Amino acid sequence: MPKSALTGSRIREHRLMRGYKQADLARQIGISASYLNLIEHNRRRIGGKTLLALSEVLGIDPSTLSQGAERAVVTELQDAAATDTNTAVELDQIDDLVARFPGWAAKITAQHRRLRALEQTVGGLNDRLTHDPVLSEKMHEVLSTVSAIRSTASILVATPDLGTEWQARFYSNIDTESRRLAESSASMAAHLDHLSRRDTGSATPLEAVFAAFDARGHHLVELEQGGDPESLTAQMPELDSAEARSLALHYFGVYLADVQAMPLEVFEAAAHEVRFDPAALAVQFGVPLQAAFRRLASLQRSATIPDIGLVSCDASGALLVRKSPSGLALPWFGAGCPLWPLYAALNAPGVPIRRNIESEDGTQFTAMALAHPAGPLRFDRAPVYQSIMLLVAHDRNASGTPLSVGSSCRVCARDGCDARREPTVLTRGLNNGVLTSGGNPV
Structure with a gap:
């Protein structure tokens, strides 16, 4: 209207x-x-x-x-x-x-923003507890040390007639492991304290950049209106280091180039006409398919615009860009689900892939992926590829059987997956009084 x-x-x-x-x-x-x-x-x-x-x-x-x-x-x-x-x-x-x-x-809008911010905070904390490499390492040290102390103490209790020399050795081991436990616990507490004292809680420059994107719904009004990327970086509290600001300038430059090639009002109208088909939009605006992916992901969700997510990775599978749609959390660290079309596209660079997928909670998406050169092609060196995947939410009446995927193996509870590379950390239940995680006793 x-x-x-x-x-x-x-x-x-x-x-x-x-x-x-x-x-x-x-x-x-x-x-x-x-x-x-x-x-x-x-x-x-x-x-x-x-x-x-x-x-x-x-x-x-x-x-x-x-x-x-x-x-x-x-x-x-x-x-x-x-x-x-x-x-x-x-x-x-x-x-x-x-x-x-x-x-x-x-x-109403203020409450909605507050609720969305709280949901993002909870999701970020859950993601960090699962995938933060520093926290994972510290937690592993703590658990390993506790297991060692428990094992040594069990031997002492179960063997009351143990010789004096062996008792001294075991007591010495308990003392050493206890000191190690104290050091690991203090180190983990210091890491958590460091994160809590930072405005963003970002552990890496790339994470800080996308914390800034997430806080704005991946829609940068300043750049949509022709603003200056350098001025924008100075206004974002999430960019709390020189490295983060430098990296942000790169991503903001790409965003601004997309805005100039595909102005918002014209692009949004065209997207509705072609029912958010990125291939049709790429042809209409004369841009690469990956640019149409990015521009669609920058649209603000509304009653007429579906929930759209975006994720990209390099050839190693490490995630570079992440905009999580509702119903499919994208991990901050490491790689995502091996079944994502994002990774299949790396096997056929330049060939677009479209596949209907379904997350663990039953949300369905049309996933479109493409592997493209990360820079200009040259005769004197092999091309370096990146892959990008657009996720457009749709109803369950779409034709065909969707591919069941997860977020990442560590937080995926699906059974019998041939692509699983590590056990899940999610609780599976009680087995003879023993709490299990990923089928293994903990």
Whole structure:
């Protein structure tokens, strides 16, 4: 709905607040009551002369009546509605809500932002506890030391007639392992304290860059409006190191180039026309397919724009870019699920792959992947490839049997997967009183 279409709703609200009857107001500005009624119900456009007369009688600035609802508020309300699919909402009346009750609209969007931020924080903490290489190493040291102490203590208890010399050795081992446990625990606590004291909690420059992207929904309004990447890096608290700011300039430069090649309003309209087909968009705008992937992932989710995720990796499988869609968490560290089309694309560089996939919670996506050269092709060296995968959420009525995938092996509970490279850390249940993890006693 165009912004001007809400002018009538605002006129009606201001008339009622001032206690005017429709017929009285119409008479004062020289139009019929029936015509004013059509204007107030957004069924007739309002000319500049009539608008000025109305604003003068109502005692308000003309821009207050003519200015449309903020796009950001409308978009956030649409996103909130799309997130909670269990509650039916009147999507066709969102614009009217923003126009008539701006305070309530702002309150709802603020709560939605807060909820989304909390969900991202919880997801990030869960991801970090699972994949942080430093934390994993410290945890392994602690568990190994505890196991050693327990084993030594069990021998002492089970063997009361142990010789004095052997007892001394075991006591010495317990003392040594206890010191090691104290050092490992202190080191792990220091690492956690270091993360908690940082604004972003980012362990690497790349993680800091995408923490900044995540905080903004991967939609950088400043760059959409032609802003300067260097100025933007200075405004982001997540970029708390020179290395992070330098890396951010690279990614912001790519984002700005995509904006210039595919302006937002034109691209969004075209995306709706081709039903978010990146191949059609790449042809229409004359850009590489991977650029169309990135631009689609930068669109703000709404009632008319599906949930879109993006992930890329280098030839080693290490993740470079990650925008997690709802229903499929993408790991911060290491590689993702070996079954992702992202990795299959590396086996056939330059050949686009499309596959329907299903996450563990039943969310289905159309996954489109492509491996492309990371830089210019040269005769004197072999090309270096990167792979990129776009994830577009769809309903379960899509044709064909989807491929079941996970996030990564460590947090995937699927049984009988031939691609599994390590046991899951998720609790599987109790077996004879022993808590198991990935089928192994813990």
